[in-house]
Amino acid sequence: MGLFGGSKWNPAGKHCYVTGGSAGLGLSLAVLLASHGAHVSIVARDSRKLQDALGKVESARVSNDQVFRQHSFSVGTAEGASAALQAVMDVHDGLTPDAVFLCAGKSTPKFFVEMTEQDLTEGMTNGYWVQAWTAWAVTKKMVEQQRKGKICFVSSTLGYMSFIGYASYSPPKHALRGLADTLRSELILYDIDVHIFFPPTMFTPGYEEENKTKPKITLKIEEDDSGLQPNQAAAGLLKGIQAGHAHITADLITDLFRSSTRGSAPYHNFIYDSLLDAAARIGLPFWRSQTDGLIRKHKAEHQQYLKQQGFPLR
Ligand SMILES: NC(=O)C1=CN([C@@H]2O[C@H](COP(=O)(O)OP(=O)(O)OC[C@H]3O[C@@H](n4cnc5c(N)ncnc54)[C@H](OP(=O)(O)O)[C@@H]3O)[C@@H](O)[C@H]2O)C=CC1
Numbered sequence: 001m002g003l004f005g006g007s008k009w010n011p012a013g014k015h016c017y018v019t020g021g022s023a024g025l026g027l028s029l030a031v032l033l034a035s036h037g038a039h040v041s042i043v044a045r046d047s048r049k050l051q052d053a054l055g056k057v058e059s060a061r062v063s064n065d066q067v068f069r070q071h072s073f074s075v076g077t078a079e080g081a082s083a084a085l086q087a088v089m090d091v092h093d094g095l096t097p098d099a100v101f102l103c104a105g106k107s108t109p110k111f112f113v114e115m116t117e118q119d120l121t122e123g124m125t126n127g128y129w130v131q132a133w134t135a136w137a138v139t140k141k142m143v144e145q146q147r148k149g150k151i152c153f154v155s156s157t158l159g160y161m162s163f164i165g166y167a168s169y170s171p172p173k174h175a176l177r178g179l180a181d182t183l184r185s186e187l188i189l190y191d192i193d194v195h196i197f198f199p200p201t202m203f204t205p206g207y208e209e210e211n212k213t214k215p216k217i218t219l220k221i222e223e224d225d226s227g228l229q230p231n232q233a234a235a236g237l238l239k240g241i242q243a244g245h246a247h248i249t250a251d252l253i254t255d256l257f258r259s260s261t262r263g264s265a266p267y268h269n270f271i272y273d274s275l276l277d278a279a280a281r282i283g284l285p286f287w288r289s290q291t292d293g294l295i296r297k298h299k300a301e302h303q304q305y306l307k308q309q310g311f312p313l314r
């Protein structure tokens with residue numbers, strides 16, 4: 001795997017644990033892994049959604065031996081994430097999963113001045129801790145049991161860049177990148193592979209939900225991103241895992257930010273990444289000046305909006 005090729009990671013017969021597996025990206029990924037012959041465990045909070053989701057995973061079954069389970073937990077705390085992992089492991093002789101896909105997460109875009117203390121701290125829980133605690137719990141168990149494995153975080157295009165409206169969401173998605181880059185390095189000690197996926201807009205239930213609070217100007221800026229269906233995003237994620245990519249992308253816009261924001265992460269292809277980096281260097285200033293212009297033009301309307309909302313403007 002990796003630099004010199006070799007055999008692709010095959011989900012068949014592997015135990016895959018998907019957090020956020022009851023909807024959106026997580027559900028599509030759970031179904032995809034099942035269709036490749038994996039044992040799949042999904043965790044989320046709402047039991048009804050979990051049961052429906054398990055039905056969909058079941059219909060992708062390719063072998064009688066496959067074990068599919070759903071468990072209801074909140075993974076936003078250390079305690080919840082640890083209890084969820086234990087329940088997932090108990091079905092498999094107490095052994096750690098072969099691969100963990102951290103798809104749980106939530107975004108609540110708003111203007112920064114409208115955000116409360118709770119909005120900002122919950123942003124960190126729903127973006128960062130909701131994935132970090134499971135990574136922490138499962139790493140300890142993998143090391144204890146001396147079992148290899150894979151951990152895949154799910155960030156966002158907004159884990160590489162950001163713009164108006166995402167003050168509670170882009171920071172935790174950037175933080176996930178920091179954690180993934182740290183662990184990609186540190187977990188070499190234990191033969192644990194670490195990946196992080198940076199999806200663009202995905203048309204999921206979560207996307208419908210975030211659009212309820214999303215400022216109009218934010219939605220307008222996102223128009224440049226054509227978006228992916230969750231099954232396309234899940235396929236891109238799996239492809240990235242199989243290519244051995246540390247930073248996984250599934251669309252051109254995010255790839256531009258990946259190649260131009262690479263830090264210490266391994267690149268995909270030296271020539272392709274260099275060309276993308278050059279394209280971003282040339283293209284991004286145009287995008288930025290256009291976007292900054294849109295925001296400047298929005299000033300008057302925004303003042304009006306804040307007044308209407310009862311914001312104490314002098
Ligand atoms: N949709 C988009 O445009 C984009 C999304 N992303 C990221 O991709 C990931 C998946 O997003 P998407 O599919 O849209 O999300 P959805 O809201 O459609 O699904 C989220 C899933 O996570 C579960 N979940 C949320 N919070 C918790 C929690 N505290 N504990 C356990 N389970 C939880 C939900 O179930 P339940 O509520 O029942 O717990 C559900 O199964 C997220 O990390 C998101 O930030 C990244 C880029 C773009």
Ligand SMILES: CCCCCCCCCCCCCCCC(=O)[C@@H](N)CO
Nearest residue numbers: 107156157158200201224225283284287
């Ligand atoms: C030459 C360079 C051109 C650059 C164009 C840039 C266009 C910006 C697109 C931003 C897309 C944001 C996706 C957010 C997804 C997400 O995470 C939210 N849905 C929250 O869940």
